[in-house]
Amino acid sequence: MSRRSAHSGPALLLRHLAAHPAGGLTVAVLVILLSALAAAAPRAVEAMHTRSLDYAVSALEPAQRDVTGGAIGVPNPGAGGTSGPDALPSESRAAWGGFNDRVVALHDSLPSPLREATGRPQYFLSQDSLPITRIGDENYGELALAYDPRASDHVRYIDGSPPSETDDDVVEIGLATANADILSWGVGEIRQVQADRGETYSARLSGVFEPVDPDDDYWSHAPLLLEPSLVQEPLGPPVYTVTGLVDSSELPALAVSPTAVRVEVWFPLDPDAVTQADAPELVEQLRRLESAPPTVVMTRNEFFDSMLSFSAGPADTIEDTLTTDAAVDAVLAMTASGPLGVMIAVLLLGCRMISGRRADALRLLAARGASGGTLRGLMAIEGLVIGVPAAIVGSIVGILVTTGPVTAGALLLPVLLGLLPAVLLALPAPDLRRGERDDLDGASRASGRARIIVELVVVGLAAVATFALVQRGLTTAAAASGIDPLLAAAPLLLALAVCVAALRIYPVPLAWLARRSHGRRGLSAYLGPVRALRDPATGLAPVLALVVGVAVAVSSGVLLTTIRSGIDDAAVTAVGADLRVKGTPLTTEQVEAIGAVPGVADAAAVSGANSALIDVDGRRTNTSIIVVDTDALGRVQGDAPGAIPVGAALRADGDSVPIVASGATTAAVGTSTDATLDGEPITIVATVDGSTALSTRANWAVVDSRFADRVGVVNPVTHVMLLRLEPGADLEATRAAVQAVAGDAATVDTPADSAAVLASTPAAAGLQSALLIAIAVTALLSALTIAMTLVLGGPARARILVLLRMLGGGRREARTLAVWEIAPMAVVALVFGAALGIGLPLVILAGVDLRGFTGGRLQPALAVDPLLTLALVLGFALVTALCTFIALFASGRARASSILRTVEA
Structure with a gap:
């Protein structure tokens, strides 16, 4: 250099x-x-x-997560011309094509990003259930009918054949394996369906099906197609309600159906498509769809037609x-x-x-x-x-x-x-x-x-x-x-x-x-x-x-x-005790056996939430009555965070029934002193805001078991049990013993389980x-x-x-x-x-x-x-x-x- x-x-x-x-x-x-x-x-x-949004939206059941619309009425029959992935099977186009065109066009008209976040429109139609009997027998459950032009995408028949249109007065239906088994209904057998005003019609079981994909979100919208629902009356036999598939070409006949017909339309929401950047706009579009839905006219038996109305779906979850x-x-x-x-x-x-x-x-x-x-x-x-x-x-x-x-x-x-x-x-x-x-x-x-x-x-x-x-x-x-x-x-x-x-x-x-x-x-x-x-x-x-x-x-x-x-603290509030048993009705024998399990110091049985009406100066509000032994509940919960206040006021005799109410129920009652529950005067002695271990619903009222009959609850069925364990008891061993008594359908959880979920x-x-x-x-x-x-x-x-x-x-x-x-x-x-x-x-x-x-x-x-x-x-x-x-x-x-x-x- x-x-x-x-x-x-x-x-x-x-x-x-x-x-x-x-x-x-x-x-x-x-x-x-x-x-x-x-x-x-x-x-x-x-x-x-983004992970938070995906986690919250994915945790919802598909029926809660998807953008869902419904109406009472029957789609106007007619052919349509939609092609591509939204096209219907050829056998359904003549009756359902026009309605399919309108629903597809409705989805295509949704604004972005809502349109991109939702998938291909799906829908099916169902009727209210009616009692069914074997020929010559007493009532044996209830049957609801469902129509789905894309049923072949979701079910495959393992016995018999799919239902088809018949020339006689017999209606062919297809049932899931569990529904056919619970009613002991064999393929080809005919039973009577009791319609209004003493009229009957015949139903033939054409085939038994199973789901193509049991994990498909579709079954969250149509759960009764796979499994029956059970209503257990305290003094009566169990009543099973099943839903059967009918040939979709029967759509025109529904215009004169004696029972209410409902159509449900939904656009599946992809949780991965909900991003942090688009979420606020997505919520706004969901709210707008709920308040001003596009017009899809349905025909009713009355002199006026009805239109689809949509719910905001996951908007509340996304906002939270x-x-x-x-x-x-x-x-x-x-x-x-x-x-x-x-x-x-x-x-x-x-x-x-x-x-x-x-x-x-x-x-x-x-x-x-x-x-x-x-x-x-x-x-x-x-x-x-x-x-x-x-x-x-x-x-x-x-x-x-x-x-x-x-x-x-x-x-x-x-x-x-x-x-x-x-x-x-x-x-x-x-x-x-x-x-x-x-x-x-x-x-x-x-x-x-x-x-x-x-x-x-x-x-x-x-x-x-x-x-x-x-x-x-x-x-x-x-x-x-x-x-x-x-x-x-x-x-x-x-x-x-x-x-x-x-x-x-x-x-x-x-x-x-x-x-x-x-x-x-x-x-x-x-x-x-x-x-x-x-x-x-x-x-x-x-x-x-x-x-x-x-x-x-x-x-x-x-x-x-x-x-x-x-x-x-939130986990203790959510579970309510050292152990909680929930998820299935428990018999009296099971309740007693669970209370006697080694390691269980005390137990409180909680009835299922029985629906009732609160009347406030002529205004009626739905609520759920929860019946408990307040003495036992007080011993089990003690002074734990979120404990239900079950003091002496909840057991006090008087002209009115004392209750502990949720915040929503208290808001519905307001300052009125004349509120009644199932016709019985009530007094709110305490209010609990937010969730509780006793119920996941927003509206509820806790009543001491000694007042259950006064508010219309006779022989309450236990759906939840709260357990306090003895000091030094082996938690896992006690839980396993309780699970064995309650059965596999029940869930036995602890505050640690709930805390792990919240922390994750x-x-x-x-x-x-x-x-x-x-x-x-x-x-x-x-x-x-x-x-x-x-x-x-x-x-x-x-x-x-x-x-x-x-x-x-x-x-x-x-x-x-x-x-x-x-x-x-x-x-x-x-x-x-x-x-x-x-x-x-x-x-x-x-x-x-x-x-x-x-x-x-x-x-x-x-x-x-x-x-x-x-x-x-x-x-x-x-x-x-x-x-x-x-x-x-x-x-x-x-x-x-x-x-x-x-x-x-």
Whole structure:
């Protein structure tokens, strides 16, 4: 290389950057890590929201999930011309073709994204059931008829043949194997169907079928085609209702049917097609379809026609999931705002390291005539060389480890992180002073007034933000409007306010220690606190980083404990006892046998929800009567979370029947004092909002068993049993014994089962993972802060240690000085950070609805795990001690000659 090229601008710049590379490499590594996290976080959150939607929508039964419409009436018969995948089988086109054309056109007219999220239209028609008999026998169940022009796609006949149109008065039907078996109906056998006004018609079983695909969502819309329904009257024999398929060409005859005819149309909804981006618009389109459905006219026996009406399907579920996702975003924004400030503070410390290494070169350039702008430009170029490539590498890593589309918004923060080193290095004028004492600087004293103003503004903003959040209460508006800036900024403002308090308070004990140690023997006992006061390694950046680091770690631990505690309480509320038996009617013998199982201390039998009407001043509302022995229920539930209030008022005799009502039932009654249940006056003695272990319905009323007959419940059938176990009982062995008595059709679950399901939901699991990541990231940032602070104070510390050794000081004084350098900052971080960490969840609980994570009906209460909190604080202390030890080791290796050469005379 020629002498000219060696002294060119680019060559000198490269030599400048290559000198003292440690600071630049540190900042580059930090930018890579932060950029990777910044690029991955939005994509990971978006993927979590999509999983939440898929989880919630997939958990619905297809009949609840699909976009379903129905009407009472018969489609107008007529041929149609739809071709392709929506075409009907040739034998059904003559009667159903016109209706099929209208339904297909209706689906094609749906707006996007609803149209793309739903599949090919399906439909079938059914009649109300009528009693059937064997010839010459008494009533033997009931038969409903169903018509499906695509029946051949769903069933295959294993005995006999499909029903066909007949010329006589006999109607041919096809039955599923289970339905034919329960009625002992053989192929070819004719039975009588009793219509209205004493009329009958004959039905012949033409064939027995089985499903082509038993797992097809189709069977959720037509479950009675496969299995009978059972009505068990307390004093009568069981009554089975079955549904049989009829030849679809019989459609024109239904216009004069003696029973109600209903048509159901549905568009299958694909859960994978419901994305976070499209979900709000999808909900709006579902609501619009429900309120103003397209016109598809049906013929009725009356003088007027009817039209299809659609339900909103999964709209409520999607809205609830969006609300929960908004709460996730709010918690993550509040949790991330503090670390975001720490990131800037740590980068500032890294840039101070670089500036310190470049100080001599900058002084030389200034002495040779370089202006302040030139010096700033040089530092900005170095910041760009360090930050931009590091941000690019970090962004690529973050994108590779996550899934989903790459959006401009996801790359905004990495871009800013890449530019931030240049801004931090170039923004302040390079400090060209050397060897001057900051504590004796008159300009520093003159800035006291400005500092007070800034501190008052920070504290005021923190107070206003916190007060506004507490006064506003819980909000779910973020589901529609995005992250609330007030929620997101409050933690960072509180952290800054705490830092202001810390920086104002911690010099007071240091000054007291300096005065106390003035007359003691040993130089380090006095020099330590004095140096910490006059030449502190601390400042806003390291104090902010350390206080927020401890606060985020502690608050994340508290939030984890709070959410898990809320999940546990919600699980106990959902199950209601140590064990719950549900899912099938239980006989009296089974109830007694379950109560006698070894390990069961007490049992409460709960009747099935019997439908009844509440009359409120002439307005009638459906509700479900739940009959329980309130004494037994009180013993089983005790004071567990969500226990039904079964005090003496529920057993009090009087003119009216006392009940415990759900929130929906209480709302229906309102302030009326004349409400009746099945004609009997009632008094609501307590209200329970939300779900309960006794019923999954919204409207219900709990009645003590002694009043059951007064509200029309005679011989109630047990459908749920709540069990309290003996102390020390083997849970799994007891559950297995209860399951053996209850039978395979019953479900025996525990609060742990329910808690595992709640904790595994994508929203709850994702939030817990995010909080754990926040703890890890802030721990890393705190370690880097301590290391950088010690590195920044390294030259001054090394000079003092060398001078002390020359004056006869030993290693003890060296260790003491290093401890005094970092100890005040660490103690401040531990005390103020831990207090802030416990207080931040209170702010979050005041402004964010966490019930979507816990599954409970109440906002979870703050729960602090002392062991976890202590472990986090001790972990921080351990990191501090380790970094201090490393700094001591490095300082102890400093050579006196090299240090003293840097000290000016």
